[in-house]
Amino acid sequence: MAFENYVEVLSRSELFRDFDRDEVASMLKCLEPKIKEYGKGNYLAVAGEEFQGIGIVLEGEAAAYKENIAGTRVIMVLLKPGDVFGEIVAFSSQSQWPVTVEAQQPCKALFISREKIVGECRHLCPWHRKLIENMLMMVSERALTLSRKVEYLSIKSIRGKISTYLLEQYKKTGKTTFMLPMNRNELADFLNVSRPSLSREMCSMRDEGIIDFHRASVRIKDLQALKRMAQ
Amino acid sequence: MAFENYVEVLSRSELFRDFDRDEVASMLKCLEPKIKEYGKGNYLAVAGEEFQGIGIVLEGEAAAYKENIAGTRVIMVLLKPGDVFGEIVAFSSQSQWPVTVEAQQPCKALFISREKIVGECRHLCPWHRKLIENMLMMVSERALTLSRKVEYLSIKSIRGKISTYLLEQYKKTGKTTFMLPMNRNELADFLNVSRPSLSREMCSMRDEGIIDFHRASVRIKDLQALKRMAQ
DNA sequence: GCGTGTCGGTATCTGGTGTTACAAAAAAGT
DNA sequence: ACTTTTTTGTAACACCAGATACCGACACGC
Numbered sequence: 001m002a003f004e005n006y007v008e009v010l011s012r013s014e015l016f017r018d019f020d021r022d023e024v025a026s027m028l029k030c031l032e033p034k035i036k037e038y039g040k041g042n043y044l045a046v047a048g049e050e051f052q053g054i055g056i057v058l059e060g061e062a063a064a065y066k067e068n069i070a071g072t073r074v075i076m077v078l079l080k081p082g083d084v085f086g087e088i089v090a091f092s093s094q095s096q097w098p099v100t101v102e103a104q105q106p107c108k109a110l111f112i113s114r115e116k117i118v119g120e121c122r123h124l125c126p127w128h129r130k131l132i133e134n135m136l137m138m139v140s141e142r143a144l145t146l147s148r149k150v151e152y153l154s155i156k157s158i159r160g161k162i163s164t165y166l167l168e169q170y171k172k173t174g175k176t177t178f179m180l181p182m183n184r185n186e187l188a189d190f191l192n193v194s195r196p197s198l199s200r201e202m203c204s205m206r207d208e209g210i211i212d213f214h215r216a217s218v219r220i221k222d223l224q225a226l227k228r229m230a231q
Numbered sequence: 232m233a234f235e236n237y238v239e240v241l242s243r244s245e246l247f248r249d250f251d252r253d254e255v256a257s258m259l260k261c262l263e264p265k266i267k268e269y270g271k272g273n274y275l276a277v278a279g280e281e282f283q284g285i286g287i288v289l290e291g292e293a294a295a296y297k298e299n300i301a302g303t304r305v306i307m308v309l310l311k312p313g314d315v316f317g318e319i320v321a322f323s324s325q326s327q328w329p330v331t332v333e334a335q336q337p338c339k340a341l342f343i344s345r346e347k348i349v350g351e352c353r354h355l356c357p358w359h360r361k362l363i364e365n366m367l368m369m370v371s372e373r374a375l376t377l378s379r380k381v382e383y384l385s386i387k388s389i390r391g392k393i394s395t396y397l398l399e400q401y402k403k404t405g406k407t408t409f410m411l412p413m414n415r416n417e418l419a420d421f422l423n424v425s426r427p428s429l430s431r432e433m434c435s436m437r438d439e440g441i442i443d444f445h446r447a448s449v450r451i452k453d454l455q456a457l458k459r460m461a462q
Numbered sequence: 463g464c465g466t467g468t469c470g471g472t473a474t475c476t477g478g479t480g481t482t483a484c485a486a487a488a489a490a491g492t
Numbered sequence: 493a494c495t496t497t498t499t500t501g502t503a504a505c506a507c508c509a510g511a512t513a514c515c516g517a518c519a520c521g522c
Contacts, residue, residue, distance in 0.1 A: 066382070088371050088374045088375060088378070089371070089375070090371065091364070091367040091368050091370075091371040092368060092371040092372045092374075092375050093368070093372065094375060098375070098378070118360065118363070118364050118367065129349065132349070132363055132367075133322070133349050135367065136322040136349065136363070136366060136367060136370065137322050137323060137324070139322075139367065139370045139371050139374055140319050140320070140321065140322040140323040140370050141323045141324065142374050143319045143323075143370060143373050143374040143377060144319060144320070144323050144325060144329070146374060146377035146378055146380075146381060147319070147329070147377055149377075149381050150377060150380050150381055150384065151297070153381065153384035153385065154384065154423065156478095156510090157478075157479095158478080158479075183498095183499065183500085184499070184500060184501095185499080185500095192384075192385060193479080193480085194479070194480050194481075195500085196479095196480080196481080196482090196500095196501085196502080196503095197478085197479055197480065197481095199500065199501055199502080200479090200501085200502080200503095201478095201479095202501095203501070203502085215488085215499085215500080387480085387508095388508080388509095389508085389509070414468095414469070414470085415469070415470060415471095416469080416470090424509075424510085425509070425510050425511075426469095426470085427470095427471080427472080427473095427509090427510080427511080427512085428508090428509050428510065428511095430470065430471055430472080431471085431472075431473095431509085432509090433471095434471070434472085446469085446470080463522105464521105464522090465520105465521090465522090466519100466520085466521085466522105467518105467519085467520085467521105468517100468518085468519080468520100469516105469517085469518080469519100470515105470516090470517085470518100471514105471515085471516085471517100472513100472514085472515080472516100473512100473513090473514085473515105474511100474512090474513090475510105475511090475512090476509105476510090476511085477508105477509095477510085477511100478507105478508095478509090478510095479506105479507090479508085479509095480505105480506090480507085480508090481504100481505085481506085481507100482503100482504090482505090482506105483502100483503090483504095484501105484502085484503085485500100485501085485502080485503105486499100486500085486501075486502095487498100487499080487500075487501090488497100488498080488499070488500090489496100489497080489498070489499085490495100490496080490497070490498080491494100491495085491496070491497085492493100492494080492495075492496090
């Protein structure tokens with residue numbers, strides 16, 4: 001199969017971080033990936049079905065979503081060329097896909113079997129070690145993101161969530177005045193609260209003189225009070 | 232140092248899964264771990280400080296906890312001999328401990344540097360590959376657990392949480408009558424709700440004829456209704 | 463038997479949060 | 493400059509869930 005066309009995309013993928021295009025090309029011979037094509041609405045993976053390997057989107061766009069028992073879909077992540085999916089389940093004891101991945105547009109994806117990544121390579125490729133390092137990095141990074149999400153979700157009050165979030169921004173920028181990277185709707189979504197409730201609470205914090213804001217620009221006026229509100 | 236004394240404990244650790252005692256003993260020579268001793272109340276790791284390596288508890292007991300900005304401690308996990316900590320941060324881009332680990336009792340722990348696990352081994356040990364496989368498994372398993380936790384936390388209503396939980400138990404056992412693996416307090420904790428609220432909701436679901444229960448024994452009476460309640 | 467402790471169910475009360483709907487402001491398109 | 497769309501603030505209301513306190517059932521030790 002013509003892997004050559006996709007070396008460019010793959011070399012920009014997290015899985016092949018720190019590999020140049022030539023290296024990726026050589027590795028593909030070793031990893032023996034399978035390329036599959038999907039029409040819009042087709043499934044790249046179906047939750048509950050047998051897991052066959054780590055996927056990388058080459059062309060088009062796909063959406064990974066969970067379907068709860070009532071049948072409601074919750075989109076977990078939008079996958080674009082270079083994005084990897086199934087990296088977590090690949091090395092766990094679970095052998096079924098935890099999510100369904102559906103092509104949003106006509107789509108091509110490449111699958112690498114679990115064994116080919118960890119398993120011993122008969123060509124004794126020197127880059128195998130780095131590939132596994134990348135794999136470990138990706139899964140660890142993913143776990144850290146999830147753990148951060150759990151922290152936010154565990155906070156009961158909206159005030160606590162807002163305060164924690166603003167303090168994190170403060171720590172990140174080092175300044176008491178900064179721009180929020182998302183609008184109210186997205187922030188409400190991220191904090192798992194309703195948009196009007198978020199607005200209401202932010203405004204009452206402003207009325208109390210703890211913060212000040214206009215649109216995406218926020219200024220922390222009373223850092224101590226904010227710290228007290230964080231749970 | 233006298234690693235020999237701890238080969239037994241280590242061989243039961245997840246990191247050395249599928250290794251027998253002799254293999255573990257040989258590997259230790261290669262991994263060059265450092266053993267440290269701690270008195271009760273001492274810190275095995277401090278959140279925010281430089282991460283130095285993956286830890287394994289050898290003796291005693293330690294607690295890993297997060298400290299939020301207000302200073303409140305939230306215990307994440309209790310670590311006993313054989314338990315591993317720091318495995319997630321080890322291979323992410325983060326270089327500081329995300330949690331504080333404190334000795335609950337006089338404690339011994341072993342630390343293995345990140346490089347020694349992934350890095351190339353000059354003795355070319357054949358088991359290095361399996362060690363990395365175990366590492367990947369542990370991190371992946373951890374990520375899956377977190378993702379399951381996120382799912383539960385994302386459900387807004389108590390009813391939704393209970394229904395989802397019971398349906399998971401039903402799927403696991405395949406029977407409509409089963410035993411809950413925890414008491415009300417623990418279940419409330421797991422679902423991140425208060426114990427009386429959990430009781431109240433379970434009882435009203437019983438009154439509506441959806442489920443029936445006595446202590447830890449639960450019977451699903453109306454599966455369809457339960458599925459409808461799951462969000 | 464009796465006290466003691468644990469666990470689970472129940473009642474009351476209150477406060478925080480979602481829902482809905484609408485208005486004002488800003489941004490974007492024409 | 494005008495309309496249209498998006499974004500954000502505001503208000504009223506209902507209601508779910510937490511806090512607290514108390515009671516009954518049961519297990520255990522003496």
